[in-house]
Amino acid sequence: MERMWGLLACVGLCLQAAFASAEALPMAARGSLLTDRNPLYVQTAVRAPNSPSLFAGKSGNSLFRPMPVSIRVPSGLGAMPFHDLGPVGQLRALIAQAEAGAKGYDAVQHGADILPSGPPTTLTIAQIYAWIDDTPGQPHAIGRYQFIPPTLRRLVRRMGLKHDTLFSPKMQDQLANLLLYEAGLHKFQSGELDRKAFMNNLAKIWAGLPNDTGQSHYHGFAGNKATMSWVYFDAQMGRIFPG
Template sequence: MDKTVPSGAAMLLAFIGGIEAPHGFDTVYGNNQAKLAKPLTSMTIDEVIAAGPRWTRSFGSSAAGFLQFMRATLLRLKKKLRLSGKELLDGPMQMALGHELLKERGFDEFMAGSKSRTAFGLGLAQEWASFPVLTPTVKGAGKAARTLKRGQSYYAGDGLNKALVAPERVEAMLDKLKAPAAAPAPVLDVAAVTAPDKATVERVQQQLKDLGYTEVGGVDGKVGTMTATAIRAFRADNGLPAGDGIDDDMLLALQKARPRTIAPERANAAPEVVRDKVPEVKANWLSKVGGYIVGIPAAAGALLKGSLDNIPVARDYIDPLTSIASDVPGWVWLAGIAGIAGALVLVSRHGEAKGVEAFQTGARR
């Protein structure tokens, strides 16, 4: 089977997969891939087909892979393409099968201009439940007929599926496929980028975290300061126009990107270097130094107090320190201060070490 996928089809499939399965080619329905004995991309087509009924019982659906192939779809494509079933359902195979699905839904006709954007969009919605219909659509006939609103999933109402992408974004992607190639702009025109919906932002945030852009912060569906910082870093690392907007080029790049690498100078950064870059590391270091400044004299005083109590001259110097609580021996107070200072040193040292480690490994940027 020829696994060559034209660039336009590959771009559309990457867009579809980013909506259907943002965690990639090993995804199974409900993001239950961690429960599999081995990664999906290490399984053969026959193994995935055989596991389908079990996944449906356990996870709620047999949908698998970057494009969420249903068991029935794999069975049909296996027969149509005359596959043996021993082929791995790896990334290239998933993209090749996805290309076949696009062709079945009229991709070639759409690109040639003989099928409208709305009609092709309906085909995509019929194939991938997370995609919306682009115009009000009547589904079914007779008494069973129902009208779907623009933006609804073709399978809305089944209790399992809903549209996860706005119709405007689908239309923009389809228009982009047919637009003539243009020289890339040096800077992203953020104003021209359609504001992403919350679900899209959440997927982007999770993908950035998975790739090592931990400065993204939490996955909350909001493009705040931390998320914007992570987006700018990702765009710079992947040769995209500068900016903090989420556009289709970035969504495509997220699907192809490899985990962020840590530069040697960062991985081996000395603590004093990290202190200048990470505020909390410096704060822990200052607390540690303060603990030493207070703790060492207090500990020394505690050791000396008992032995010096009977020396009149020494007593005259030390007694003012303990006169507030005359019932408690002075060495006890000093020992307490030393203990608190020692605890502060230990906690601060631990925090400083963890901060340095987080910076070196990229967990803190």
């Protein structure tokens, strides 16, 4: 009997060691969104987002709920060419139309009194973080998809990016691809999510897009409003994703 209890104790210690090793694994999705490897999906460990919503203060109805520790991420998401003319590239262009206007990848929120030290596409992530930290009290939405600080930091952590990474057009598109995935792009394309629901999810991420009420999901918050109508948004989505 004593030998049995000793054996059980040994097994328990082994299991504890195994769990401890598993918990010590890095949780950032390093490389998973930047690879062309097959199969279509790779098993990836990710951090639950620290920022509940792209827009601070609106976490109540946020798209971003705590995510599972491990999810299946499409391996090609980050590897999509940043000049992709397919549906995903067209969707990014539609979002950019609502968010950044003509300045595109070098857009900085118009309410920022102190601009970064150079065009965003010439700066590293570290330089953008320094601009954010050195200029409190002003808007800091930046780039083609108008990433705000909490979202930018969360995506950078989740992708395991180094701070000397250039905030290039390609990198901005990869960050946007991750937001599209979180909005349910893969479910929409597979038919698990209908177009209206997907569009409403996108509106929860980008304030320039309308939801099905015709207004921004963040209408009136920090001056946000939709920059296109629901009719236009729906028509463009129908064109990009026919059927």
